Amino acid sequence: TTLRVAAISGSLRRASANTGLIRAAAKMCEDSIPGLVIDHVDIADLPLLNTDLETAGGGFPAAVEAFRAKVLAADCFLFASPEYNYSISGPLKNALDWGSRPPNVWGDRAGAIVSASGGSGGSRSQYHIRQVGVFLDIHFVSKPEVFVKAHQPPAKFDARDGDLVDPEIREQLRELLLALQAFALRLIQGKLAGSD
Numbered sequence: 001t002t003l004r005v006a007a008i009s010g011s012l013r014r015a016s017a018n019t020g021l022i023r024a025a026a027k028m029c030e031d032s033i034p035g036l037v038i039d040h041v042d043i044a045d046l047p048l049l050n051t052d053l054e055t056a057g058g059g060f061p062a063a064v065e066a067f068r069a070k071v072l073a074a075d076c077f078l079f080a081s082p083e084y085n086y087s088i089s090g091p092l093k094n095a096l097d098w099g100s101r102p103p104n105v106w107g108d109r110a111g112a113i114v115s116a117s118g119g120s121g122g123s124r125s126q127y128h129i130r131q132v133g134v135f136l137d138i139h140f141v142s143k144p145e146v147f148v149k150a151h152q153p154p155a156k157f158d159a160r161d162g163d164l165v166d167p168e169i170r171e172q173l174r175e176l177l178l179a180l181q182a183f184a185l186r187l188i189q190g191k192l193a194g195s196d
């Protein structure tokens, strides 16, 4: 079974370390994790959430429709999140909220979180994503927890583009992807067994 992972970066910066983690994950899956494919889902074009933009028939603006379709089509999720003021970034929360509008497109699938951030490595943002996931019915893998202290030397990301250069973080990312794959497969196989 090939599982498609919708990967979302909570940072819109061109040289974002979090987007760099998604690129590294995508390449790793291509090269050496059979059965897992990463699709980077860009959230930069989503309007700020405003339910006035929804039509009476349950329609959404085109960028939101396209985003929701990608989320719905995914087998599982990878979030790469910066920490902003001890929490989730505004762009990521906006994307989570658009996907939650009825019908919720996040539900009943596995997710994994990685964060690149300042001092804490983004742990507080990760726990806030987990909290939001309770209501959205995203089931997160618990371990390994990957908190990347992006700005501590030695450099973990290439300063120009935000490409991951640290071999230890790369290994942690691999462990996380393998855990996501195993957990997502368990959820999907459980569902299939239940429907017999």
Ligand code: FNR
Pocket: 011, 012, 013, 015, 016, 017, 018, 019, 082, 083, 084, 085, 086, 087, 116, 117, 118, 119, 120, 121, 122, 150
């Ligand atoms: C931050 N940063 C930050 N870091 C952290 O560890 N805890 C925090 O509470 C905050 N707060 C915060 C607020 C705002 C508004 C900004 C812009 C930044 C630092 C931030 O997480 C760090 O620069 C990350 O590297 C940003 O991720 P990208 O853009 O490199 O993916």
